[in-house]
Amino acid sequence: MKITPYSFLEILQNWRKDRIADLYSQITEDDVLAALEKENLFVKDFIALLSPKATPFIEQIAQKAHHLTRQYFGRTLSLYAPIYLSNLCASDCAYCCFASHAGIHEKRVALTEEQIREECIELSSRGIQTVLLLTGDAPKRTGIDYICKAVAIAKEYFKSVSVEVYSMDESQYTQLVENGTEGVTLYMETYDREVYDKVHLAGKKKDFKYRLDALEKAGRAGIRRLTCGALLGLSDWQYDVVWLALHAKYLQKVCWQSLVSVSFPRLKHTPPRFNVPHIVNLNELVQIITAMRLFLPRSPFNISTRESAEIRDNLIPLGITSISAGSSTRPGDIRYSMM
Secondary structure, eight states, X not given: OOOOTTOTHHHHHHSOHHHHHHHHHHOOHHHHHHHHHOSSOOHHHHHHHHSGGGGGGHHHHHHHHHHHHHHHHTTOOEEEEEEEOXXXXXXXXXXXXXXXXXXXXXXXXXXXXXXXHHHHHHHHHTTOOXXXXXXXXXXXXXXXXXXXXXXXXXXXXXXXXXXXXXXXXHHHHHHHHHTTOOEEEEEEEOOOHHHHHHXXXXXXXXXXXXXXXXXXXXXXXXXXXXXXXXXXXXXXXXHHHHHHHHHHHHHHHHTTTSEEEEEOOBOOOOOTTOOOSSOOOHHHHHHHHHHHHHHSXXXXXXXXXXXXXXXHHHHGXXXXXXXXXXXXXXXXXXXXXXX
């Protein structure tokens, strides 16, 4: 496969699983303590903080993560709300309830312009100033013109509008910018190519490299905020989180005019045909977030309503700077959901 100079794929291939596994096997408690003392971490230091050897030091890691969060972000916590524009999806991702063959018998819809406006009016009346517009992976039914129109409507009611939709070409991201889009959220789901191929069964999303390059295209197009993430539980998190951190660092370098955020979604609710292969427990999630804070001290971190209010409250001091308000994943149901 030809690799362009602008692709993260070259770095991903340089950090193969066997290389990372070898580093994990070498980690000692002294490596963990040394990483805790450093101001700027290398990849090996980050791996030390993610390793089982770091378990006895989670409290120290959490304290430093809390200190860094306060240092760079103060006590500020931003709030955003999702608006699900559509649950239509042409891709077949084994783990997703929106997938075309998920076996979920729910009416497939795309909101009309009037319905989008109603959702915006309802959320703005609650004091929300930032929204994230979401769709399934169905570019033929919810194409770029549809999404741009939704962004334009949302801009009438909110200070900041971001999207979490399918991967696009750079020219399409440019259209989103022209219509007022500030941010793009896009999860790689998993950076493990073998697992990625197994769980993405059909559709455009099956193209690993096209999805891998999407955030960089968005940055080049002028999107001001890029949010990356891996779907924790889809693959072994001790590898995916390393690749996620490398991706965030890469985006910070090549898309230096954009703010790069990191999100930590845990895979929980799946269709009957799929069982989560690597369930991430709360202690592991804490280790992931706090280690990432030490590796990326100035990056905003997001946590969503995949987590309960109690869990979110406990995670916020450890590095989280942005949370989502509760909302239904059913398009058009915001009026009936609780904050």
